Amino acid sequence: MNDENTYQLALKQLDRVAKKLKLDPNIHEKLKYPKTTLIVSIPIVKDDGKLEVFTGYRVQHNIDRGPSKGGIRFHPDVTLDHVKALAMWMTWKCAVMGLPYGGAKGGVCCDPKKLSERELEKITRRMTNELAPFIGPRKDIPAPDVYTSAQNMAWMMDTFSTHAGHAVPGVVTGKPLEIGGSFGRLEATAQGCIFAIMEFLKHKKKKFQGCTVAIQGYGNAGSVAHKLAEKAGARVIAVSDSCGGAFRAEGLPYADTIRHKSGCGFLEGLPEAEAITNRELLELDCDVLIPAALENQITEKNAGRIKAKLIAEAANGPTSEEATRILFERGIPVLPDILANAGGVVVSCFEWAQNLMGYFWTEREVKQRLYEIMALAVKRTVDLAEAEEIDMRLAAYMLAVRRVAEAARIRGLYP
Ligand code: NAD
Numbered sequence: 001m002n003d004e005n006t007y008q009l010a011l012k013q014l015d016r017v018a019k020k021l022k023l024d025p026n027i028h029e030k031l032k033y034p035k036t037t038l039i040v041s042i043p044i045v046k047d048d049g050k051l052e053v054f055t056g057y058r059v060q061h062n063i064d065r066g067p068s069k070g071g072i073r074f075h076p077d078v079t080l081d082h083v084k085a086l087a088m089w090m091t092w093k094c095a096v097m098g099l100p101y102g103g104a105k106g107g108v109c110c111d112p113k114k115l116s117e118r119e120l121e122k123i124t125r126r127m128t129n130e131l132a133p134f135i136g137p138r139k140d141i142p143a144p145d146v147y148t149s150a151q152n153m154a155w156m157m158d159t160f161s162t163h164a165g166h167a168v169p170g171v172v173t174g175k176p177l178e179i180g181g182s183f184g185r186l187e188a189t190a191q192g193c194i195f196a197i198m199e200f201l202k203h204k205k206k207k208f209q210g211c212t213v214a215i216q217g218y219g220n221a222g223s224v225a226h227k228l229a230e231k232a233g234a235r236v237i238a239v240s241d242s243c244g245g246a247f248r249a250e251g252l253p254y255a256d257t258i259r260h261k262s263g264c265g266f267l268e269g270l271p272e273a274e275a276i277t278n279r280e281l282l283e284l285d286c287d288v289l290i291p292a293a294l295e296n297q298i299t300e301k302n303a304g305r306i307k308a309k310l311i312a313e314a315a316n317g318p319t320s321e322e323a324t325r326i327l328f329e330r331g332i333p334v335l336p337d338i339l340a341n342a343g344g345v346v347v348s349c350f351e352w353a354q355n356l357m358g359y360f361w362t363e364r365e366v367k368q369r370l371y372e373i374m375a376l377a378v379k380r381t382v383d384l385a386e387a388e389e390i391d392m393r394l395a396a397y398m399l400a401v402r403r404v405a406e407a408a409r410i411r412g413l414y415p
Contacts, residue, residue: 006295010085012321017397020390027405030413031091034084035068035102036060040130042108044122056127058106060140061087064407067138068104069094069345071145071174072127072152074120078107089316090345092400093338097377099349102404104140106131112147124152128159135160137170137356143348144174146219146294150186154179170355173348182351184366185344190224190292191367192343192374193314194232196335197288199378200310209233212286214308216240216278217293218261221314221341225290230254234288238281241266242293245281246273283307291318298323306332313337319393328391336393338400339381346373 011032018028042054057080060068070090083105090103108123115123134140144153153175160171169180177183184191198208211234215222218241226236235251243266246252252273260270268275282289282302289308291297295317298306303323311327312335313319319327319334327334347370354360361369377396385395 006085006317007081009296009317009321010088013393013397014088014401016321017394017401020394021398021402021405023401023405024409027408030408031062031088031401031404034059034061034087035063036134037080037084038131038134039080040127042123042126042130044119044126046119047116054108054110054123056106056108056123056130057083058131058134058140058142059083059087059104060134061103061105062091062404062408063102064404064411065095065102066100067102067136068140069099069101069143069173069348070104070106071143071344072106072108072148072156073145074108074110074112074123074147074152076109076111078109083107086316089338091404092397093342093345095400095403096338096381096396097342097346097373098403099345101141101345101349104142105145106142107145120152121155124148124155125159128156129163132160132163135171137168137352141170141348141352142172143344144220149220150174150176150181153181170352173351174344175351180351180355182347182354182366183361183363184370185347185351186220187224187228188347188370189221189314189341189344190228192346192370193221193225193290193292193312193335193340194228195343195371195374196340196378197310197312198232199375200312200333200335200382203379203382208288210235211288212237213288213290214238214281214284214286215290215292215314216245216281216297216318217291217315218257218267219292221344222290222292223258223261225292225314226252226257227254229288229290237286238276238284239267240276240278240281240293243268245276245278246270247276247281247284248273288312291315294318296320298327300326303327304330306330308332311335312340314341316341324391324393334392335378336381336396339377339392339396342377343370343374346370 086105292314303326
């Protein structure tokens with residue numbers, strides 16, 4: 001993926017919504033730029049005794065509505081422009097969900113598949129050390145993202161707390177339960193996505209039960225979406241990871257699929273399934289397509305061939321602007337990323353609130369509150385999209401940007 005494209009895409013989306021909202025040009029100008037951009041060097045001694053320096057980024061896009069919030073990913077494609085786009089999307093995501101946050105994102109340019117657990121721990125701890133003056137429960141709160149997990153968050157929390165001299169669980173979310181994590185956080189992104197699909201279908205007087213589903217990406221978002229879709233009575237007919245995909249018209253049982261993936265690390269060779277490519281998966285005839293891998297998967301090149309009746313973006317930025325237009329013209333609704341994958345940050349917000357209170361909720365409470373927030377955000381987005389005869393991405397952006405712009409206007413500009 002071309003990084004300039006990701007950032008250009010984020011700016012183009014902002015321009016489109018600014019025009020539609022007739023946004024104050026001064027506020028539009030402010031929102032184009034991240035508030036803070038950090039580039040850090042992360043030197044570590046690798047297992048073979050050689051020193052290697054990795055580059056890490058943390059971008060805080062906006063803090064008008066509260067501290068900034070967003071994940072940290074470890075991936076070879078991470079660059080500054082890439083992180084800038086992801087940080088801006090976090091601002092809109094938090095705003096559309098009504099969370100008291102601004103947006104941020106971070107990343108380390110590395111290939112985690114080629115690093116040992118010890119090396120990953122060193123990168124995480126050194127990155128946290130470099131970011132320490134800029135993050136904190138009232139400043140900026142990281143979380144897991146692509147190829148980072150609850151374990152990385154535990155190392156971050158431990159490093160930050162060691163500096164502080166006391167436990168600071170609220171500095172990161174997505175932590176293990178034992179150190180202040182929340183029930184439901186692991187499933188939250190996929191759970192939110194499934195709630196969003198169900199609410200959308202309910203609005204259209206349809207049911208998720210019996211729907212055929214194709215899922216691209218089989219990490220935290222994709223694999224849990226498989227489990228929850230199956231639980232909700234849908235039939236998951238195709239799944240994929242970075243090495244390729246598997247298809248079975250009768251449905252791929254979650255238990256068999258995750259056993260195979262956990263055993264050998266990939267989906268290739270899944271018994272009783274047909275091998276398909278990621279491209280074929282995206283173009284499958286199905287009721288719901290869930291892109292849950294990386295950016296820019298549905299573009300003007302393949303948007304005309306998409307046969308899904310609904311797309312729910314569990315991944316960030318999987319659909320280009322041009323593809324969004326083509327899909328809208330073809331009558332294929334897209335539940336946009338800032339809405340469809342917001343379950344993760346919603347439950348992250350719950351985790352943070354529980355950490356600040358020192359009082360914890362049950363799994364049922366978490367799920368119920370997540371449902372309420374998702375259902376309200378989907379309803380507002382669908383209502384606006386229908387009233388204005390626009391796509392749901394533009395509608396969600398209008399709701400989000402309006403909230404951020406209003407906060408910026410009321411707070412005013414210092415000095
Ligand atoms: P993950 O690291 O757990 O999994 C990523 C998955 O994508 C892996 O299965 C990998 O094999 C697959 N993948 C990588 N490259 C691919 C390719 N070219 N084609 C097909 N599959 C490919 O990451 P995740 O946390 O599941 O995140 C996936 C997406 O969801 C990202 O866009 C992320 O930003 C977004 N997201 C995640 C969360 C969360 O809480 N985990 C929250 C919001 C958004």
